Amino acid sequence: MDTRKFLFGLQLAFTLAVCAFLVVPVVMSMLAGLTANYLTGLSSGLTLRWVIEVWTGYRDTIFLSIGISVACLAITLLLGVPTAYLLARSRNRMARFIEELLVLPVAMPGLATALALIVTYGVYRGFRTSWTFILVGHVLFTLAFMVRSVLAVLSAIDLKTLEEGAASLGAGLRQRFFHIVLPNCRNGILAGSLMVVTLSMGEFNMTWLLHTPYTKTLPVGLADAYASLRLETGSAYTLIFFLMVIPLLLGLQALSRPRPSRFRGDDELNPEKLP
């Protein structure tokens, strides 16, 4: 069985190399943002100088991005959860088509969506120059993630029986939605929310065309910094972005971890064990 051990080692080495490819630049840029002089290396000492420089110069972009992502989350929740509920109840051709349509802005290059918004609504100055213009783009882009995340959970439970049970006991639509549907798709809503906030914080493809000098988001500021400031400052800015986004991504990973294994047998027959 020596070949199997050899192959195992080979694959492990390969996987570790891929891991290094992904993680090393992240760590490098985090360190670079804290290093006094990147060319000299860590021996030049650690400093918060670059982080402070970014904070004083680009603070507004950070607050704007947080604001937009929270507003985006609120709207995607209001629009997305009821939509997902409707789609889950009516699994027909029409529902399939609507789901398809909602995913279109994700498949479309961000540039195309942004251009379309500009040629249609660019003439309304007040709207064009406000942060809500960017918000519209972000909602378009993230809505599908909320809908799909909630829909995935709703499709996995026996929604029909639960609702019929509640309805037979006299619960109206409103009562069923708030007391049966929402509690059951809690994990889907949570995962969708984390995804929406993460994507909205990092959205650049559309935002670069939608933004104005007064509505610069974090990624727009990042692109600015990469183009015109020294490597250390760009790194410090990236560090701040990572500190904001990585906790969200870790949360997403934690949520998706307990997946039922297909070959354990009785999982599929026992509705209590399904997520």
Add this chain to the structure above:
Amino acid sequence: MIVLFLPTAVFFAAFFILPMCRLFLIGGQGAAGWAAYAAILTDGNYFNALVATFGVAVATTAATLVISGVAGVFLQRHKFPGNAALVAMLTLPLAFPGVVIGFMVIMLAGRQGLIGAVTEALTGDRLVFAYSLAGLFMGYVYFSIPRTILTVMAATEKLDPRLEEAARSLGASPWRVVFDVIVPGLKPAFISAGAICFATAVGAFGTAFTLATRINVLPMVIYTEFTMSANISMAAALSFVLGAVTWLVLALARTAAGSTVAAAG
């Protein structure tokens, strides 16, 4: 009941369907008229950009599928201490924006990058390729690996390990097991994940923007038409075509793989 869907319908119609129709109409109202929609094939500059874009996208898709296929199947089939940590690290960049990915490429292959430093120490020559199509390729592979590994792992989980055992007990070599059992079993996952790689590589803009404005791929061309030349109708026509191609690739992949596919990024 249908009232629940009304807000989404109104929002979507007003901010996506209507603007997309406007974009299509404006694309035909420039100096070139409706011929603007053919310009992507007839105009040498645009055509070259199209070829470069597709070239990078095909290379990205192939490289990502091989890398994520090997790593994903390995991590799903062999549970060892540290496995979960590796998976966590490999999927962490899942939602990094294109600009940040561009910066990661600069960190690795840029003027002050790691690859440059290592090659200089080894050979005396500094290898710097971040600001070219090669750098863009590297960025898109970086971007696509986390998503693809997740898809491959999920598909491998559903692949019955007894099939591989059976092949092995019948005397198949490891390579035969890979190409006759695992690859065919994962084909739908490969098709849908590959389509997403391709679509994101075709439409992404942030990475190219961070690396260099001179990289001649379609999104950069559209951006230049819009801002530098103020040629809005040509930008509209090109981006509409780009969107249509992306959608078509995803739709074809869906029929081929028989499952729903969503791109991101």
